[in-house]
Amino acid sequence: MTPVIEERVSRLIARIASRDYTIGIIGLGYVGIPLALSAVKAGFPILGFDIDDNRVAQINRGQSFIPHIPTELINDAVKAGRFCATADFARLSEVDAIIIAVPTPLSRQREPDLSFVESTANSIAPRLHRDQLVVLESTTWPGTTEEVMRPLLERSGLKSGTDFFLAYSPEREDPGNQTFTTSTIPKIVGGDGADALRLACAVYDALVVQTVPVSSSATAEAVKLTENIFRAVNIALVNELKVIYEKMGIDIWEVIDAAKTKPFGFMPFYPGPGLGGHCIPIDPFYLTWKAREFDVTTRFIELAGQINTSMPLYVVDKVGEALDRTFGKGLSVSRVLVMGIAYKKNIADMRESPSLRLIELLEQRGATTAFHDPYVPVIPKTREHAALAGRQSIELNDHLIKDFDAVLIATDHDAIDYAALAASARLVIDTRNACARAGVSGDHIIKA
Known part of the structure; x- marks a missing residue:
């Protein structure tokens, strides 16, 4: 200086x-x-x-x-x-x-x-x-x-x-x-x-x-990427464990709740229907792209991305399986209500929301869909999901919920009465453990 x-x-x-x-x-x-x-x-x-x-x-x-x-x-x-x-x-x-x-x-x-x-x-x-x-x-x-x-x-x-x-x-x-x-x-x-x-x-x-x-602007840029890659990789890990444990008849949510009682060496991350928001689904790929300049392969990061990206497909498969097992009908003749369109609870932020991908996948399989979100009255125009722009959130009531073959909980907003929802729904596929947290259980509630 x-x-x-x-x-x-x-x-x-x-x-x-x-x-x-x-x-x-x-x-x-x-x-x-x-x-x-x-x-x-x-x-x-x-x-x-x-x-x-x-x-x-x-x-x-x-x-x-x-x-x-x-x-x-x-x-x-x-x-x-x-x-x-x-x-x-x-x-x-x-x-x-x-x-x-x-x-x-x-x-x-x-x-x-x-x-x-x-x-x-x-x-x-x-x-x-x-x-x-x-x-x-x-x-x-x-x-x-x-x-x-x-x-x-x-x-x-x-x-x-x-x-x-x-x-x-x-x-x-x-x-x-x-x-x-x-x-x-x-x-x-x-x-x-x-x-x-x-x-x-x-x-x-x-x-x-x-x-x-x-020490430098590049270090500060690396700090931000590291924070978000850490989250993306750990979310991918619990998403993969969810799939494995489900096959074994083990509840991943119960496993995490018990594991987090350890006062050292464990930090809880939670599974979901896919990644959303302006950071976690995107930022890891900025490092992946830059690493190519140095002939470095970011295998761990890319694998986490693949696992997280596959979660909406996993969830839709679970919806289809549950409908077939419960009613003997496929997605192509079913009506599905998606609960929550924001990427996380209690906000209106829809950037990279997995709910948009879920709706697209359900409809590609022939399902008729609608959504409810107390924070998102209308789906705005997005770069990747332009066809969904303008769709409106429906108002909830007991009779309307009963008209759907399945309710898919994609975002666990606190404003939703999950006990009442589960009581009215014929079938619930819960990706957020919302029903269990509300003290509700039943054979018609499927965790995904």
């Missing part, structure tokens, strides 16, 4: 401490909105950017479009003049720090799709100014910040570490988690050089309970 740059960074840190520092957040979704509200609570003025004009207008009216985020929080921030949103990316020149929280999906070939990151960097470059901090939060492969972001931003004529500062700090959002929120989850921070790390840590020190600096 040269004396001149050290002095500049020190002045910027002093401005952060006095909250004379405007933070811009690109991508106002499940990551960007909680981050913005945490920054507002910490005393910073926030300018949010999004390409969705409707979303921008909704925020500026003080309304929340994410069910688990109360409208009051956004309304209070907007009314206080601490938070506003815009679709005008020319206003990036007004902010001192730019935090990027845009999607990083996979292509149909399961390769990283960095188009949102790249287009964002291209939007920033013409507006980039001296002393600005740019932080990428989107999950990606190790090296993205330095190998992709930095060259695109340096097209501005400014140099990272000399004129502006570049860092990576992976998001750790868990939508709907009431115990851990943005400000109470430690934040990993890696910088493109010591100056960028120092400045980025100063920003996040003001926003979260703890910052954890690491």
Whole structure:
């Protein structure tokens, strides 16, 4: 660190401490909105950017479009003049720090799709100014910040570490988690050089309970992938055990509940109908793709992906077997009600939800389907399941439930009365152990 740059960074840190520092957040979704509200609570003025004009207008009216985020929080921030949103990316020149929280999906070939990151960097470059901090939060492969972001931003004529500062700090959002929120989850921070790390840590020190600096942006990117690969591999393990133990007449849920009483050496993970969400089904393949550059085969990760991807097929087979055994009829002449379309309980987030795949597979086998979800009234348009867009959640009642041959519990929302559901349903296929947790059992309840 040269004396001149050290002095500049020190002045910027002093401005952060006095909250004379405007933070811009690109991508106002499940990551960007909680981050913005945490920054507002910490005393910073926030300018949010999004390409969705409707979303921008909704925020500026003080309304929340994410069910688990109360409208009051956004309304209070907007009314206080601490938070506003815009679709005008020319206003990036007004902010001192730019935090990027845009999607990083996979292509149909399961390769990283960095188009949102790249287009964002291209939007920033013409507006980039001296002393600005740019932080990428989107999950990606190790090296993205330095190998992709930095060259695109340096097209501005400014140099990272000399004129502006570049860092990576992976998001750790868990939508709907009431115990851990943005400000109470430690934040990993890696910088493109010591100056960028120092400045980025100063920003996040003001926003979260703890910052954890690491040696480089690539290390920070690897931390995020490691966290999610750990979960994906362990979920695959219990999914495989579920299939094995089911053949042996052993309940995997009972096994896990007993095993987790061990106070060391065991961490409970739970099976399900497949993986969902914006991280676990996608992030492992970012490392798989990058590893090929180094002639390394990620066999463990890919095997876990295969197991988890096969779970919807396993579940649909179980539905078909249960219908045949119970009623002597196949899926092609059956009506199936899917309970839950969100990827996990008590939220409206549908990204990569296995329920969408379950509906498609059931209908490919000839079944007639409907769904109920208290958080998802209408299935939105998605890249992989466009044909399902516009379908509406049906209202539940005893007579309606009885009209279906089977009820498939795919998401275990707490708002559902599973005892009443099981009492009305002719056949229940439960992928979440929801009925057992509600104290309900019976020969017509099948775990899958």
